[in-house]
Amino acid sequence: MTTMQRIQHDRTDGSHEPNESSPFAPQTPQEVEAMLSAIDADSVEELFDVPEAVAFDGDFDVEAKSEYEVRSEIEDLLGRNADRTEFLGRGHYDHYVPSVVDYLSLRSEFLTSYTQYQPETSQGFLQALFEFQSMIVELTGLDVANCSMYDAATALGEAALLAARVRDTSGSRVLVPETIRSERRSVLENYADGAELTVETYPLDAGNTDLDALSDLIDEDVVMVYAQSPTARGAIEERLSDVASLADDHEAAFCLGSDPVALALLKEPAAVGADIVIGDASVLGLSASHGMGLGLFAVKEGYLRQVPGRLVGTSETADGRRAYTLTLQTREQHIRKERATSNICTNQAWVALRTAIHIASLGASGLASLAEECVTMASEAAARLEDVDGVAAPVDDRHHFREFVARTEVPATEVVDELADRGFLVHEVGEFEIQVCVTETNSADLDDLVAAVREVLV
Amino acid sequence: MTNETPDDLQYTDSHEWIDDRGDARRIGITDFAQDELGDVVFVELPEEGESLESGTACAVVESIKAVSDIYTPVSGTVTATNDDVLDRPELLNTDPYGEGWLFEIDGQVPDDALDADDYREQTE
């Protein structure tokens, strides 16, 4: 036998003996011996060509556990997350994910396959991604959607880099709304830095773009103007066409941030002049998941060769059958290296699959109704809070989607803390401003939230 | 299989051909180059009127799995581009010295251009 003692695997879930072997490596001691003998080696250790000076012979101090023990430990730990009803949004939303999404996406064929570099044996996943791209094309009205970026923030960073590349003349400025989440702006700045772009904000006026201010700020040095609808404060942006024209006048790309539920209702981006659409598509397909996302990325046809990330297209087999394949791969890092359109390799394909299944299971009518409810629920919730003494809602005199900002007579910090004590989480967004997000997953608790707000403001 | 190397053209180390047509020099990629690349799926050309230094990358030829920069062997101003290859990149494969030409430029053929024999020797 070898210097490395393998024991038979612990095959039980409950009781366990200290593991010296991985339960996920199937070799028996006899097989190890046979394999060593086939390669003329005395021990597994001698296969490691690691110089003494850098060899590690210590421990990580991680004690092996049984499956049951690990589950129990994690259940205990996660149990420390306070039991609260979240009325939280601001770029990350919780919609109900139907069971069919879990059961289908968790099939091991989808879950445990790799990127489809051998398309003949990956037709199913490729078709699912092609259908995802198609859904995004329909929702945005643009010509091309890729099969995912990491999240909305990184998609925005990629959009700025694309905008700089497609311009005939160089430029160095990217304009974003002052209400953009600071986190999203920070990601954008990190992407922009390497390309020597700077990020500047333009002001809003009563929740929508201040066109005069934007017009003063924009010049020929601007490569991209970014706007959001709904905005981070939940307002539907009513001046997108004007923003698009301003950008167009200065040869800047116009990038719109949105999400697939909002897009099912609002004027399609192509119709308001968007050149690029980014956003978080995991509002469908994933639960809150601590902010895990799915970067939506769609562009008009002229930008096709500059798109970052993977694209699935159709082709044919020799016998004339339709088939799917990753295509236009020369844009990507494994071929174009430092001149690639992006460094992205691993993406969020499985989340895109989940989002596609979710959209399919809602259908056009289900998705349209869900989007309409996001307007109704936000407006009802604002009206209910407006009725509470000491609250004015919504602060911005606009139409809202899912969420809105409310002004409170009491400092927002106090309101947020006292609501948390009562089991409800809302955002603090100003000294006397809170933000409330309502979807079908928390609307049943709206009465209780309103009652709690009333108590807090007494 | 041997590649075609017409005697009446001149060549570069980086597999471009030069056809001296009197008032301009026509540039394309050689039969050897298109064969190495495989099916060409996309071509990017310089702009007409653009002025180029010899040796600068001014066009791109892509196959499924490779990207090649095309370096102009001639300095000067681009006088014509072959826009047909933008829609039909396969012309570079089927007729690299004919319909698959890339652009024309008004400068002179450089002294270090190879003749057909030298280029054949280099690619054997």
Add this chain to the structure above:
Amino acid sequence: MNYRQATWERETDSGESVNEPLLSEKRTETVTHDDVDLPDELVREELTLPEPAEPEVASHYTRLSQMTYSVEHGPYPLGSCTMKYNPKFIEDVAALDEGSIHPDRADEDAQGTLAILHGLQEYLAEIGGMETATLQPPAGAAGEFTGLLVARAYHRSNDEDDERREVIVPASAHGTNFASAAMAGYDVVELPSDEDGRVPVDALEAAVGDSTAALMLTNPNTLGLFERDISEIADVVHDAGGLLYYDGANLNALLGRARPGDMGFDIMHYNVHKTFASPHGGGGPGAGPIGVVDELTDFLPDPHVRETDDGSFEFYEPAESVGKVHGFHGNWLVLLKTYAYISRLGDGGLKDTSAMAVLNANYLASQIDLDVPYGPFHHEFVASAGDVDAAEFAKGMLDEGVHPPTTKWPEIVDEALMTEPTEALSKDQLDVLAEAFTATGQKTPEELSEAPTTTAAGRIDQTSAARNPRLSWHDVEADDE
């Protein structure tokens, strides 16, 4: 092996032969928003999407799944990708409701999530020999980019960013290394391998200098070889004032045997979807945490997790943080699965993972007829298909019921077949895989050119896909007309 993948070939209404119609070719619905309380100019005129009933959704995606080869079907020895078994229980752990919280919760309402993030920071630091690790980067390439942002912030803090404009990358490195360096604003200097397939120290000495920001290296390298001169390499880079970056794609070879921190690396990323078994999901999501040495912890992304005096956990912004690389906290569900996997294996299981991965690669290489020009290799080896085009060889292997290796890369080996069986293949499955290599080697060029014949689709015309891109069902419809 007698193998056949499922397919449900039929004709669509337009007469096209397909394996399974698109959702859009079944039933669609066009809806309008007549009752919504918004001005018309803000509302789209109509929306057209598929409208399948749930049984149709289930059938559609079940069929698609069965036209997708996966790790659980059999060998999937893609070199550099570490396609190992993904334990089932980690999915159940990730599905726990208590773990699915909004990213904006206050620290006191998210103590469980923070405890796990902190625990994973510590696990990864220990495994890599680093001071701590940030979990925010959502993939390996994002980790590389983040690591280079950290390197750049470090050089900026020393007022050296203006001159340190180069990142050195070995020619055989992953393509992401080049692309990440470019995205971080660096010029890439490519370093050719020496004849043994390793980094030549003399060439490195010539390449480094005042303009060097970092060297990016993977160890074992893409040929599976340990860079034996690693200590010397580290000295050369450090003496020049540069930082040493470790690409963690090949960490599965070294768990418990060697740590990047001990080798002299300053920054590293971990591909948790490779080394720590979170599933690849058809291309993602993964996670690419980066570990750093003590001197660099102040530059890590915002926020980082720390334990407070009272034993609770909190997010904080490191003093000279590079800011954010993900809009929230990265791919949480993937990180949670990683924590569960490491907890399950413990020290012994982690060490055994590398032992069995290396043994499997060595055994497999001994059982195939092809030349493996470089060694001694560890968890992967690069065989040469010889006179046969490696891409054609791969198509032939598909008909043997296995997934082929990574092909044509690294380029230092002619017609490369980069093969990584991982620890998860049993001896029996390794023998099946070896037999697939042998059977494929016996195929004639003509047979290979017609392969595969057992998969849902035969050989696909890549040229037509690229010359005439059809990227959505709208393009397919337009093409039909």
